[in-house]
Amino acid sequence: MAISAGPAKPPARKFSWNDPAVRGLFYQALAIGAVVFIIWYLASNTVANLNARSIATGFAFMNRESGFAIGENLISYGPADTYLRALVVGLLNTLRVAVAGILLATILGTLIGIARLSGNFFIAKAASIYVEVLRNLPLLLQLFFWYAVISETMPGPREALKPLPGFFLSNRGFKFPLPVDNVAWDFAAIGLLLAIIAVFVVRAWAKKRRDATGQQFPTGWTALALIVGLPLLGWIIGGAPTAMDVPAMRGFNFVGGGTLSPEFAALLIGLVTYTAAFIAEIVRSGILAVSKGQTEAAEAVGLSKAQTLRMIVLPQALRVIVPPMTSQYLNITKNSSLAVAIGYPDLVSIANTTINQTGQAIEGVAIIMGVYLTISLSIAAFMNWYNKRIALVER
């Protein structure tokens, strides 16, 4: 066989400890071996000890009846349901407080961050005092404070405050009327979904037209009309029902309507006010990072104040704001596990109860870790995607 006259192969390397590549491989193998060994050792030691002490293992308990009740549940749940469903209820409660917390903390934090940059002396000072006080007190302490404020100052359910007809404020929480279940509300929800899709379509079309012809289209007003109009249309098609489920005092407590429990409220207020202090600083640093020349240049080409903020300052500020914001969002999610201290039934609280009733601590803790890791990685992945999207595109 003829050997082609390609580039000559380097001579096969001889094995030598002096070869940095060989040493590199050796150290890597050593490191991997050590990690595998530690994991194996911990796992086998745990299993052996659990067996020796005849402690049950495995996840079979997930399908057993839980037998305990949960104060707040987004999906129907009773003591006759399984541990698995109880844990899902806990997970949904965690997500509920995390999502609401992230939204509200972002809004409040942004407002305070802008307030710190205000030319008005009092507003700027008030914002800095807020930031310095809130972020320097332990969160757990703040949660106890808010919970005590709510449960100590609110009257009992029989003496509940009535800020508006049908709304009640007591130490059982905030009760509000909810529309009675009706197909019209489903239509309205579908209308909202269609409206959101339509807004994206209109926006893309308007951008294309502007790029091609230079003509502006009132996208904002169209979006508003769609978002309000389509759900309204769905509601009218459904027969425009107006029946409301109004909470009423019966026996010990209010029956009917929706509830915002004191535990949820205390946790949400605590998380939002605490995290907003950090977000405020991030927003402030983001805005300060955009040089004044950018604003001046925008004004020079005739952009309005709003346009300057929306098209020049914000896109550049966001590049600085988004990465640290991700860790604040993760903090809110993780800090929501402090709920256990004030009795909000979040995932950790339910998992703790499960651990105690079944005695299977290792499985329970593994579930908690797995869930938080998944939530945190999902948030991080989304924020990284968003960060990439808004990153400066260099040509």
Next chain:
Amino acid sequence: MKKFQLAAMAATALVAFGGAALAGPTLDAVKARGQLICGVNTGTAGFSAANSQGVWTGIDVDLCKAVAAALWGDVSKVKYVPLTAQQRFTALQSGEIDILSRNTTATLTRDTSLGINFTGVNFYDGQGFMVPNKLGVKSAKELNGATVCVQPGTTTELNLADYFRGQKMEFKPVVIEKLEEVNNAYFSGRCDVYTTDASGLASIRATVAPKPEDHTILPELISKEPLGPSVRHGDDQFTDLVRWAHFVMLEAEEYGITAANLDQMAKSDNPGIQRLLNVAGKDGKTAALGSMLGVPDTWAYNIIKLVGNYGESFERNVGMGSPLKLPRGSNALWSKGGLQYAWPVR
């Protein structure tokens, strides 16, 4: 590179066969340490609570003291580890404590799947409900729709759900881990009802309530709560010691032996008392029961001398001599219509 991986794997495999260490038998470990580590409640007056000087008292504490008295004739050789309801079993399983004496209900699941053994029952209890008088509730059957304060990780939480299901009633639980925080939630009016073992309710009412007379414990007891000490499964010798330390206190009460009249009773010629106190009988021999348990033969004498009999412990901690003022009820001796019954110490 393969070579190195193989070598590394072989090495790890060799080391790894050393594997899984097991804790030795508790009794030997306790003797070698010269101290008994006892898991107790974070603070339930009458059962286990530390006073302002950090001195622990209570009926559960007395049980730990009795074991220490049997071992060394010295009740100060006990280290108390306060545990929440959620920490307690893990602390025992992991060997952090030798004995869990923390008003814990014995159940089948705990006895088996938790890998622990209950040695006996030092307090027969039942779960009850406490309500503020101003609600005007007279019976637990009127509690439909109530908001109930409860601590997590206890049989209490399960009994509560079972009871309301059985009565076809609804309730909203407020589940808080720390005892102080549950107490606050109830006394601030966050809940209509507080539920835990009836003795615990009496304890909380006597020591925490701003005005104890404003709160009523409802007549219904919705569960059986045999509270007792537990030890790790498989430590039979230690299980025996804890069990018999409790029985000695009961036996002493039955014979009428108290800490005060102990030395006088030792002169008795009742063979049962002679056996218990290890006094030589007519044949000049002593029963030497302690040796069988692996402790000094003066064990029973020391328990009674240093801790007293069960009745004394009960009255001092939870009975008429305490703020709780609980009646003996089911905890009277079997000979007086109660459930407390010691196996023969012989």
